[in-house]
Amino acid sequence: MTAVLQxxxxxxxxxxxxxxxxLGIALIFGVMRLVNFAHGDFIAFCVFAMLWPSIDATAVxxxxxxxxxxxxxxLLIIGAALSILSEIIxxxxxxxxNPATMMIASFALGFVIxxxxxxxxxxxxxxxxxxxxxxxxxxxxGAHIPMLQVVTIVITLAALAVLVLxxxxxxxxxxxxxxxxxxxxxxxxxxxxNGVILLAFAISGMLAAAIGLILATISxxxxxxxxxxxxxxxxxxxxxxxxxxxPGAVAGGFIIGAASVVFQxxxxxxxxxxxxxxxxxxxxxxxLVRPQGLFAxxxxxxxx
Amino acid sequence: MSKRPSVIRQTIMTPxxxxxxxxxxxxxxYQFGSRAFNRTAVEMFINIMVxxxxxxxxxxxxxxxxxxxxxxxxxxxxxAWLAIPPVMKSITLKGLPTWLLHTQLPMWVATPISGVxxxxxxxxxxxxxxxxxxxxxxxxxxxxxxxxxxxxxxxDSVTGGQxxxxxxxxxxxxxxxxxxxxxxxxxxxxxxxxxxxLALRATRDESVAASASGIDIVRERLIAFVVSAFIIGIAGAxxxxxxxxxxxxxxxxxxxxxxxxxxxxxxxxxxxxxxxGVVAISVLIEFFRNLEKxxxxxxxxxxxxxxxxxxxxxxxxxxxxxxxxxxxxRNREFSWRGWPMLRRLSxxxxxxxxxxx
Numbered sequence: 001m002t003a004v005l006q007x008x009x010x011x012x013x014x015x016x017x018x019x020x021x022x023l024g025i026a027l028i029f030g031v032m033r034l035v036n037f038a039h040g041d042f043i044a045f046c047v048f049a050m051l052w053p054s055i056d057a058t059a060v061x062x063x064x065x066x067x068x069x070x071x072x073x074x075l076l077i078i079g080a081a082l083s084i085l086s087e088i089i090x091x092x093x094x095x096x097x098n099p100a101t102m103m104i105a106s107f108a109l110g111f112v113i114x115x116x117x118x119x120x121x122x123x124x125x126x127x128x129x130x131x132x133x134x135x136x137x138x139x140x141x142g143a144h145i146p147m148l149q150v151v152t153i154v155i156t157l158a159a160l161a162v163l164v165l166x167x168x169x170x171x172x173x174x175x176x177x178x179x180x181x182x183x184x185x186x187x188x189x190x191x192x193x194n195g196v197i198l199l200a201f202a203i204s205g206m207l208a209a210a211i212g213l214i215l216a217t218i219s220x221x222x223x224x225x226x227x228x229x230x231x232x233x234x235x236x237x238x239x240x241x242x243x244x245x246x247p248g249a250v251a252g253g254f255i256i257g258a259a260s261v262v263f264q265x266x267x268x269x270x271x272x273x274x275x276x277x278x279x280x281x282x283x284x285x286x287x288l289v290r291p292q293g294l295f296a297x298x299x300x301x302x303x304x
Numbered sequence: 305m306s307k308r309p310s311v312i313r314q315t316i317m318t319p320x321x322x323x324x325x326x327x328x329x330x331x332x333x334y335q336f337g338s339r340a341f342n343r344t345a346v347e348m349f350i351n352i353m354v355x356x357x358x359x360x361x362x363x364x365x366x367x368x369x370x371x372x373x374x375x376x377x378x379x380x381x382x383x384a385w386l387a388i389p390p391v392m393k394s395i396t397l398k399g400l401p402t403w404l405l406h407t408q409l410p411m412w413v414a415t416p417i418s419g420v421x422x423x424x425x426x427x428x429x430x431x432x433x434x435x436x437x438x439x440x441x442x443x444x445x446x447x448x449x450x451x452x453x454x455x456x457x458x459x460d461s462v463t464g465g466q467x468x469x470x471x472x473x474x475x476x477x478x479x480x481x482x483x484x485x486x487x488x489x490x491x492x493x494x495x496x497x498x499x500x501x502l503a504l505r506a507t508r509d510e511s512v513a514a515s516a517s518g519i520d521i522v523r524e525r526l527i528a529f530v531v532s533a534f535i536i537g538i539a540g541a542x543x544x545x546x547x548x549x550x551x552x553x554x555x556x557x558x559x560x561x562x563x564x565x566x567x568x569x570x571x572x573x574x575x576x577x578x579x580x581g582v583v584a585i586s587v588l589i590e591f592f593r594n595l596e597k598x599x600x601x602x603x604x605x606x607x608x609x610x611x612x613x614x615x616x617x618x619x620x621x622x623x624x625x626x627x628x629x630x631x632x633x634r635n636r637e638f639s640w641r642g643w644p645m646l647r648r649l650s651x652x653x654x655x656x657x658x659x660x661x
Contacts, residue, residue: 232557
């Protein structure tokens with residue numbers, strides 16, 4: 001029983017991370033048809049923003065020393081600002097480009113950000129301690145659950161709730177959903193394209209910052225590659241959930257998180273190192289059964 | 305009735321031009337280049353093979369593939385298994401079957417076998433994946449990359465795990481690199497002008513009309529997939545001979561995206577674009593690498609900080625794509641007279657959008 005509970009919490013917390021990432025990708029894809037491969041580097045950027053640039057082995061914690069009620073908003077603003085800047089400087093020029101071209105442009109942008117970070121901070125992972133109290137376990141029905149997992153799940157659920165309220169109840173949310181459904185039609189009905197796209201980028205950047213914070217707290221290190229893995233899985237999650245569908249992206253994230261944890265727990269010991277191969281294999285199988293994704297929006301059907 | 309002009313007669317200049325230009329580059333590099341410069345040239349030729357292989361599938365089918373670097377991995381490891389001296393293999397790769405453990409093949413034999421091996425895997429995997437289209441197919445190829453990388457990084461007794469396998473005879477030089485690139489270009493050209501290649505491009509531009517005309521999309525895509533896997537498998541084999549070590553990290557995301565960038569920067573729907581993209585980016589990389597080392601301006605020595613090379617390449621890629629979204633060649637082919645057929649086919653951009661939507 002406790003083992004099952006532990007697996008459930010592992011799955012939920014890992015799934016939360018992937019869901020937040022998938023959301024950041026799905027929002028931008030919805031309004032722009034852009035698969036943002038720079039998202040992972042946005043995450044890494046937000047983590048490194050807590051450190052003072054130096055190539056020494058020991059990290060000079062800078063913004064990371066702030067109390068949490070200042071640090072969290074600051075990082076969210078940094079994430080949003082980076083994301084908005086990249087829209088204005090780069091992606092705005094690709095509005096009418098072929099998706100492959102946009103994808104490569106976003107990859108090139110991520111490449112630039114990553115090597116900027118490498119130049120400023122060197123490639124060595126640096127230790128960074130945020131809120132050590134969160135590492136302590138709490139007892140929950142007899143299982144030892146790290147406090148951090150609970151916090152991660154709660155934060156994700158809260159972020160999702162806020163986002164759902166925003167999308168369903170506010171004017172801007174309505175505009176964004178309309179734009180994701182049919183961008184041209186929405187523009188004709190008076191939705192300002194630039195506003196909606198900037199908003200989507202801002203939210204996506206904040207989500208990247210949130211992932212960065214959670215990852216840094218979990219791992220206790222700042223590593224240049226930390227965003228890339230989440231980004232890839234999140235990207236796959238959006239496709240499995242149905243590209244362009246916001247709830248689908250979240251569900252996709254949780255499903256992949258759960259699949260990884262369950263494979264990890266149930267595969268025989270020798271096969272455990274091949275867990276990722278099983279996860280990717282499962283992705284291919286899911287796509288073969290439902291190529292348009294599990295929760296594809298109706299508008300995603302190809303019209304002839 | 306007037307006789308239709310043959311496709312080959314109209315288009316044969318493109319591959320010949322490309323191969324001759326590359327031969328001139330190889331000759332110049334061999335005559336005047338330093339040892340290090342020649343290594344860069346070989347690397348460029350190998351990249352040309354990979355990107356031309358990518359073009360065979362991506363350019364003709366219009367589907368973006370993230371999985372082709374796994375064929376490079378398959379080819380490189382196959383070559384490692386075949387070409388490393390048995391004495392070394394019995395220490396590092398104990399898990400190999402006995403017959404493989406005792407064979408050692410020269411490069412000329414090991415390389416085609418590696419290509420065929422990659423093509424066979426592509427045939428099996430492709431039968432499944434090619435049923436998908438649009439972004440689902442791209443993600444499925446990505447899944448293939450993930451599976452291959454995960455298996456090769458963890459199957460320690462056969463692949464040496466995360467570490468490198470050493471001991472592949474380093475028999476590459478500029479001429480073999482050129483020959484490989486020339487073979488790749490020739491195969492890609494022959495495929496693109498073949499019945500299957502023309503049919504596949506028809507499905508890329510108008511999939512509904514093409515299938516209404518009796519084209520079996522899955523079959524044509526599978527053929528392109530296998531042909532491209534063969535080319536990239538050979539490239540992987542030559543790469544193994546070039547570095548004389550292989551490790552799984554070399555065949556993962558970084559290579560995938562850099563080769564895709566080269567293809568898109570050059571122009572993803574034309575053979576000339578594939579070659580141009582590689583040459584352009586390789587020249588840029590070499591240029592900035594030299595700037596990083598520093599150049600003397602009179603008494604002043606100017607050097608860019610380390611890492612500036614990658615940043616500059618990224619920015620230049622973005623700038624090129626901003627002004628030439630269809631790539632440097634704008635998806636056209638080089639030739640003396642222009643290629644009227646391709647010029648008409650050179651606007652499939654809309655189709656790709658439709659697939660994604």
